[in-house]
Amino acid sequence: MKRSAKKPTGAAFARPIVLLPIVLLVLALGGWLWSLQRAAAAVANERATLLQLVADATARVQPDANELSRLAADLTALPDHETAPDLMAAIARLELARQRPERAFAAFGVRAADPTASAAEQSLGAEILVRLHEAGSADAATATGWLRQAAALAERAWSANHEPADLLRLWQAATRLQDTAVVERAAQELQTAAADSLAARVVRLAGAFDPRQTTLADVDAVRAEFALPPPELDAIRVLLLLQSGDLRAAAAEAEALLARAPGVPAVRWAVALVFHACALGHPEGSGERAQWLRRRDPQLDWLLERAPADDKRRPQWSELRRQR
Numbered sequence: 001m002k003r004s005a006k007k008p009t010g011a012a013f014a015r016p017i018v019l020l021p022i023v024l025l026v027l028a029l030g031g032w033l034w035s036l037q038r039a040a041a042a043v044a045n046e047r048a049t050l051l052q053l054v055a056d057a058t059a060r061v062q063p064d065a066n067e068l069s070r071l072a073a074d075l076t077a078l079p080d081h082e083t084a085p086d087l088m089a090a091i092a093r094l095e096l097a098r099q100r101p102e103r104a105f106a107a108f109g110v111r112a113a114d115p116t117a118s119a120a121e122q123s124l125g126a127e128i129l130v131r132l133h134e135a136g137s138a139d140a141a142t143a144t145g146w147l148r149q150a151a152a153l154a155e156r157a158w159s160a161n162h163e164p165a166d167l168l169r170l171w172q173a174a175t176r177l178q179d180t181a182v183v184e185r186a187a188q189e190l191q192t193a194a195a196d197s198l199a200a201r202v203v204r205l206a207g208a209f210d211p212r213q214t215t216l217a218d219v220d221a222v223r224a225e226f227a228l229p230p231p232e233l234d235a236i237r238v239l240l241l242l243q244s245g246d247l248r249a250a251a252a253e254a255e256a257l258l259a260r261a262p263g264v265p266a267v268r269w270a271v272a273l274v275f276h277a278c279a280l281g282h283p284e285g286s287g288e289r290a291q292w293l294r295r296r297d298p299q300l301d302w303l304l305e306r307a308p309a310d311d312k313r314r315p316q317w318s319e320l321r322r323q324r
Contacts, residue, residue: 047078050074050075050090051086051087051090053071054071054075054093054094055090055093057071057094057097058093058096058097060227061224061225061226063097065098068094068097068098069098071094072091072094072095072098075090075094076091085111085121088107088108088111089108089111089120089121089124091104091107091108092104092105092108092124092128093124095107096127096131097227099228101128101131101134101135102132102135104128104131105128105129105132108121108124108125108128109125109128109129111125112124112125112126112128112153113125113149113153119156119157119160119161120161122153122154122156122160123153123154123157123163123165123166123169125150125153126150126151126153126154126157126166126169126170126173127165127169129146129147129150129153129173130146130150130169130172130173133146133147133176133263133264134231134260134262134263134264135261135262136261136262136263137263140305140306143306144177147173147177148173148177150169150172150173151169151170151173151174151177151179154166154167154169154170154173155170158189162193162194164190164193164194164197164198164199164200165199167186167189167190167194167199168190168199168203168230170182170186171183171186171187171190171199171203172230172232174186175206175232176264176266178307178311186203187203187204190203191203191204198222198225198226201222202222202230202232202233205218205219205222205233205236206232206233206236209236211239211240211243212243214236215240216237216240216241219233219236219237219240220237223237231257231260231261231266231267232264232266234253234257234261234267235257235264235266235267235269235270236270237253238250238253238254238257238270238271238274239270239273241253242270242273242274242277247274247277247278247281250274250277251274251275251278254270254271254274254275255271257271258271265303265306265307268299268300268302268303269299269303269317271299272296272299272300272317275292275293275295275296275299276292276293276296276320276323278292279292279296284324293324296320297321300317300318300320300321301321303317304317304318304321
């Protein structure tokens with residue numbers, strides 16, 4: 001009895017009727033993966049475009065408030081805006097441009113302080129803390145802590161990236177802390193490494209400030225390059241207006257500066273001098289003089305309460321406080 005030859009077990013898979021579903025499945029899987037890849041690429045492109053729009057908007061000398069609000073809404077609509085460092089940084093930059101440093105700190109403060117933070121993230125953290133300090137704190141220890149952390153972040157960022165803006169923030173923090181050694185070192189490094197930078201021009205102007213020689217044009221030429229000039233620069237402008245005899249303009253700018261940066265010692269001192277001059281413009285015992293003195297005294301009290309015990313300006317502040 002002749003046995004029939006046994007067909008190979010794989011022969012069934014060679015039949016078109018069996019291969020067709022497999023081919024279709026493979027093609028469907030490939031199409032699905034391709035569509036996923038395209039969707040992911042589109043999302044990545046949209047994200048990159050949004051981040052670039054934020055960078056462009058916040059770099060303008062005069063940012064558009066409506067554009068900033070629209071970009072903030074677009075960022076917060078992304079599902080990972082509270083966990084992705086690049087989105088957190090973008091939100092913080094928008095909040096700084098909107099003059100809300102406390103919200104910038106809430107969005108990015110923890111990330112900036114993380115040991116794994118990049119130099120760019122540390123730089124942003126220093127900027128946030130310097131701006132947060134300007135807004136003021138009821139607690140002197142908190143304000144001092146902000147400045148010390150800002151100085152540390154700015155110094156680390158400068159060491160890594162050598163961006164002059166970081167040295168300017170270090171100089172600002174050290175100036176407000178009355179840390180003379182760091183102030184001088186930051187100023188020297190700026191002049192050595194980036195003498196033509198905007199940061200170096202600010203520090204040079206402040207260091208050489210003399211109301212008899214510095215002009216409003218000198219200050220305004222530097223201020224014009226900032227979206228929001230450093231308060232130290234605006235304080236110089238207020239003093240120059242006072243020196244020029246334009247008491248009305250000096251008082252108006254002093255009041256606006258005090259509202260914007262009440263946490264900066266240079267601002268408090270400039271405002272105190274302007275309000276003192278306004279008081280002297282009225283007769284002793286008059287209600288107008290008493291009103292200006294009531295506005296002057298809190299500035300001097302603030303300085304006396306916050307300044308280090310060995311601050312050489314204390315006698316001057318105390319003497320001015322006694323004058324009625």
